[in-house]
Amino acid sequence: MDRAPFSAAVREQLGDSGWLDRSEIDAALVDFRGVFTGEAVGMARPASTDEVAEVVRLCIEHDVAIVTQGGNTGLSGGAIPTDTVTADERPRIIVSLTRMREVEDMNIARGTITAQAGVTIEELQQRAADVDRLFAPDWGARGTATLGGAVSTNAGGINVVKHGNMREHVLGLEVVLADGRVWDGLRSLPKDNSGFDLKQLFISGEGTIGIVTRAVVRIHPRPALQRIAFVALESLGTLNDLMAMARTTSPGALSAIELIPEVGVKQVVERFGVQRPLDSAAEWYVLIRFDSMQDGVDGGDRVDDDLTELLASAVSAHLITDGVVAATDAQEANLWLMRDELTATRSFGGFGVKYDLAIPPDRIAEFIGRAESLVDGIVPGALSFAFGHVGDGNLHFTVLTPDRDDALLERAAPELLGSLDQLVWEFDGTISAEHGLGRELRERIAGQKSDVELDLMRSIKRALDPDERFNPGVMLPGRHS
Ligand code: MLT
Ligand code: ZN
Secondary structure, three states, X not given: OOOHHHHHHHHHHXXXXXXXXXXXOHHHHXXXXXXXXXXXXXXXXOOOHHHHHHHHHHHHHHOOEEEEEOOOOOOOOOOOOOOOOOOOOOOXXXXXOOOOOOEEXXXXXXXXXXXXXXXXXXXXXXXXXXXXXXXXXXXXXXOOOEHHHHHHHOOOEOOHHHHOOHHXXXXXXXXXXXXXXXXXXXXXXXXXXXXXXXXXXXXXXXXXXXXXXXXXXXXXXXXXXXXXXXXXXXXXXXXXXXXXXXXXXXXOOEEEEEEEEHXXXXXXXXXXXXXXXXXXXXXXXXXXXXXXXXXXXXXXHHHHHHHHHHHHHHXXXXXXXXXXXXXXXXXXXXXXXXXXXXXHHHHHOOOOEEEEEEOOHHHHHHHHXXXXXXXXXXXXXXXXXXXXXXXXXXXXXXXXXXXXXXXXXXXHHXXXXXXXXXXXXXXOOEOEOOOOOOOOOOOHHHXXXXXXXXXXXXXXXXXXXXXXXXXXXXXXXXXXX
């Protein structure tokens, strides 16, 4: 196909800043880790919902497929077009929503923000903080990840244990559909049982059935202060009891609980030249955050007392061997560094098998033990590296071969993935907790879902995107999987 009439048509509708040619979009054709690459004929950059709808209509007219992209911080490849565009395949474009970055309304009485899809998570957090409220979704890529991407992947992060993932934050959505119509579901009602809750399909839909253009999201009262503690576990076997104790010591206060391995602490300490959080070393650590909703000295004293009491009780019960409560902002930042920098491929470089799995939280120790010996049996000497949101049973489990040839791990990857997938399912778990399926898990997910479930998913796709215009090659397994 001659691309010129299509790009000229987009330019005519959106203006010069609304279209980038292939030569200008290299950065959008690879994810930030360099794991997924792809091709597209160019990028449309609409600045409004009407312009998104116009782009979809032009794509219908010119038979072009669409891959929607927000901040390009995804870890499953859902926003990167597939690798090749063969002659008989439809050309595809990226539709970037990063020009749609307005916070349109802050409504404190309703506890909502209405914003366009390209607004970053950090900006929503900041805008909420400006009016003494909390926009709770939070993870390492907050400065670049966008609202639209977070909605489309039902993103999670460190605050899920208290506030839930994106799904719990979205009250209303506006979506451009595959036929170019706009669905205005921008309601802000906590209760609405007027038929199917359609927004839930687009939340975690990964851009396969519609383009999320605006959302109404919840904000919460902001904690007056927060304190974090970093503790060394007696062994991984004490994690469950520690989690239970953290929940009951100060009901409602627990707002983050993250597992961190010694191998991660060592990496971060060496790489950033920071102090070890504790003098003693253990195999596993847990970062615990308590919120205080109370203002003033009372609130501060209370949360400090509660965390100190938790640490003392946990030492007496032989759950932990050591612990520290951050006393200054600098100490706190240092402790968070131990967690934020754990994205293993960032710390270690090279090829790694990476999971975003979830299992019932009470089975984490048992799972890690089984997974580590499984890895050892397949790639002796490989390093298993688990960290993450243990309050939700969500582990980022990575296998690496530090200082060794990546080729060994790459060769073993199919067997490793097959066995680990089975193990996750044996534990009644999922191989995608908060990163979505994207391109990475599209085929593997077929092993987790029944024919009935896959059939329902395909029916939804057929109903909402019968021409398969949106995000080809993402999320849904191929027909014969
Ligand atoms: C995190 O929790 O840091 C993110 O999910 C990223 C990752 O899995 O590495
Ligand atoms: Zn995570």
